[in-house]
Amino acid sequence: MADPARPGIPAALRRRADRLRRSPRLATATERLAPRSVRTRTTIAACVAVAVVLLAASAAVVLLMRANLHRTVETAAREQARTVARSAAEGPLPHVLPLDPGADFIQVTDTSGAVVAASQNLAGRPALADGGHDSFDLGVLGDEHHQRVTTLTTATPDGPVTIRVGASLHTADTAEDLTTAALAGLSAVLVATVGVVTWRATGRALRPVEAIRAEVAAIGDRDLARRVPEPGSEDEIARLAHTMNAMLDRLEAAGVRQRRFIADASHELRSPLAVLRTQLEVAHTHPDPVVRADMVAGALQDTDRLQSLAADLLLLARLDTTGHNGPAEELDLAELVRTCLEGRGPGRKEVVTELADGVAVTGNPMWLGRLLTNLLDNAERHARHRVTVRLALDPATGRAVLDVADDGPGVPPAEREKVFERFTRLDDARSRDEGGTGLGLSIARDIAALHGGTLAIEDTPAGCVFRTRLPARPHPTAAGAEGSGR
Incomplete structure (x- = not known):
């Protein structure tokens, strides 16, 4: 008697097999069994490819040989039959x-x-x-x-x-068996040879990669002077090693800059703090009220300097972490310059403006205002009589050109890049001796770079001019010029 449940067994087995195939445990086991080494995967792939090719070639050889031998035997039998038929x-x-x-x-x-x-x-x-x-x-x-x-x-x-x-x-079958066995043995030898050669060649090719990995793993945050070995070849591995060393160069340079910045900041903070402590101690113990008032006034000045220095350090940290995720507001650069000059009030030196109207830039108004303020502060500290601010649109490049010039002693060509470094002191008349923090020009250059522009010192017959170039969007109105004295 037939079991009524029997016809349903294959479907149930299929469903169970499907569940097993979709099982996470089976997937995990498959992942564990899968080779993780590039060397192993390459060797397996080469062996499988050669085995498939040899299998197809051997099958073709055996089939062709069988057909040829059978045709020969059949021809001999047919010739014998024809001889008997004639007789x-x-x-x-x-x-x-x-x-x-x-x-x-x-x-x-x-x-x-x-x-x-x-x-x-x-x-x-x-x-x-x-x-x-x-x-x-x-x-x-x-x-x-x-x-x-x-x-x-x-x-x-x-x-x-x-x-x-x-x-x-019998002879044909024997030849076919011998040929099949010979091809099987030869194929096995060839596959094994390909596997060994591929394993050794892949290991030799990946040895520099392993050396690079081991060297990078051994490099610590305080040992950035080490470099990965570069092979003498011009292949992809050599280019990888060169790229890794270039990255390590950048990391080492960044680390050096960071350590130097921390050391300079510590030094810059230590001096005013020591002076401030001395002034407060003297003011606290001195019996003369006039001297005490002078000491407190000096302490307030040092406190202002410390506050400015802390603000500049915070701004530099913010600029370093902001990257290129900043400005997106369209600004009239001439109007921004006027607003900054009006907000400064009367200064110690005369400020002359030559501004071309209709020059628009895309940027952060607070940061661009800080750029201009830092350049003006630097120019006023070193100018003898006058500071000149010029704004124009360069028709050749389509960029806004903002110049802040002073009639001071100027900057020697050899020192023009050094002044943009943080806490830089020069040995000439433009040394920082009038209350600057040593960070203003560095901040200004970082702000210009953040806006896709440049800041550099240009040649001038007398004094010094700091030229900022920014990507501009000129207004359709005609550009004009404005001159005024402050």
Whole structure:
């Protein structure tokens, strides 16, 4: 009696197999079994590719050889059958037919199925049954042979007869087996050779990568002077090592700048703090109220300097962390300059402006105002009589050009980049001796760079000019010039 639940078993098994395939545990096990090494994956891929190619080539060789050998055997059997047919057409055949080389047996039957003639090994045997058999038990030889049988019907004086000639495929089968075994062995050797060569070649190729990885892993935050080894070749690994060393150069330079900045900041803070402490201690113990008032006034000045220095340090830290995620507001640069000058009030030196209207930039008004303020502070500290602020649009580059010039002693060409470094002191008349923090020009250059511009010292016949170039959007109104004295 059939089990009614039996037809549902295959579907249940399929559902269970699907659940197993989707199982996270099975996926995790598969991931664990998957090779993680590039060397192993490359070797496996090379071996699989070579094995597939060798398998296809070996199969093609064996099939072609089999077809050729079978064709040769069949041709020999057909030629034997034609020889017997010619003899039968000429007259009665002998009861025992001789075998030519390549033929295994011969049997001739008439239309009634009676054996007319046969080879010695089939003498006295009944007629072979039809049905396309190609394997016969030849008792004379004592075993069974794989044979190709050719059947030919021809007319004789006694009526039509059917001639069957069998040719042994033993030699062909033996050759095919030997060839298959030889190809299998050769393929195994080739796959093993490819695996060994690929493993060694991949290991040799990845050795510099491992050396780079080990060196990078050994480099600490206080050992940035080390570099990864660069191979002498010009391949991808050499370019990778060169790129890693360039990155390490940048990291080392950044670390040096950071340590120098911290040391300079500590030094700059230590001096005013020491002076401030001394003034407060003297004011606290001095009996003269006038001297005490002078000491307190000096302490307030040092406090202002400390406050300015702290503000500049915070701004530099903010600029360093902001990167290029800043400004997006469109500003009239001439109006911004006027607003900054009005907010400063009367200064110690005369300020002359030459501003071209209609020059718009995209930026942060607070930061651009700080850029201009820092340049003006620097110019006023070193100018003898006058500071000049010029704004124009460069038609060749489409950039806004903002110049802040003074008629002071100027900056030697060799020192023009050094003045933009943080806490830089010069040995000439433009040294920081009038209350500056030593960070203003560095902050100004960082702000210009953040807005996609540049800040540099340009040549001038007398004094010094700090030129800022910013990407501009000129207004359609015609540009004009304005001059005024402050």
